[in-house]
Amino acid sequence: MPVGRNNATVTKFILLGFSDFPKLKIILFLAFLGTYILTVTWNLGLLILIRIDACLHTPMYFFLSNLSFLDFCYVSSITPKMLSYFFQKSKSISFMGCTLQYFFFSSLGLTECCLLAAMAYDRYVAICNPLLYTAIMSPTLCVQMVVGVYITGLFGSLIQLCALLQLNFCGPNMINHFFCDLPQLLVLSCSETFFLQVIKFVIAVIFGVASVLIVTVSYGSIVATILKMSSVEGRSKAFNTCASHLVAVTLFFGSGLFVYMHPSSGHSLGYDRMASVFYTVVIPMLNPLIYSLRNKEIKDALKRCKKRVLSLCHH
Structure with missing residues (x-):
């Protein structure tokens, strides 16, 4: 048995969060609070805008509204708890609370992987098969795809949760992180973790690498199609639409795969925490x-919404 471990079963964990930066406590709290408020405001705002504006009732914005919903849930599964720990002496979380937090966070993250791949396919059909776009991306197919990504993400997380619950934790119970994530829990387990390490790697390959592959193939075809376009305006519009998706995909998958593709070790956890801040809070x-910034349709929808509000105020 490793040094520092005993035979007692751990019933709670201590999340150290950012306690190694005591002088920056207030600055970090305000930064995370501000980021969380902006995240909730922007994502819910975009979700409502897409919902109320009939011009945005297209497959692309249907997927985007689900991405906004996922991001809202994703950040809300971690940030409020993390913020509450900044000024608490006891930063403990029960074993069940810890595993449930990981389950919800993991489900949402895996679902987002699949949704980003679905969004890439939608752009592929829109640009490479514009005449068949409406027929292929029917409302029924879009709903089936979204339901499918939610079920797939839930199932992938459930497999990891079942394997995690088989592990024993007998101390220490200090988690050098701001939420309960799998790499940190694996390091603390006093059971053999090889099987769960393999599951973690396989899930990362299936959801991460496979999604990246779908995105790469889709955008490879998209770029080839765009380069053949004779219209400069059409080419520019297509590039703008695709560039935003590629930026989001690169940021999300880059930081996520960094954390979940390498074996867990005490030395790598500090880097994992910094990468985790990026894909759980910033992205x-x-x-x-x-x-939205370079999206004319979103800007036009905002103008229409503003006109409606002003019209209601005048009446």
């Missing part, structure tokens, strides 16, 4: 901006 805030 959900950036996604609405990435998809």
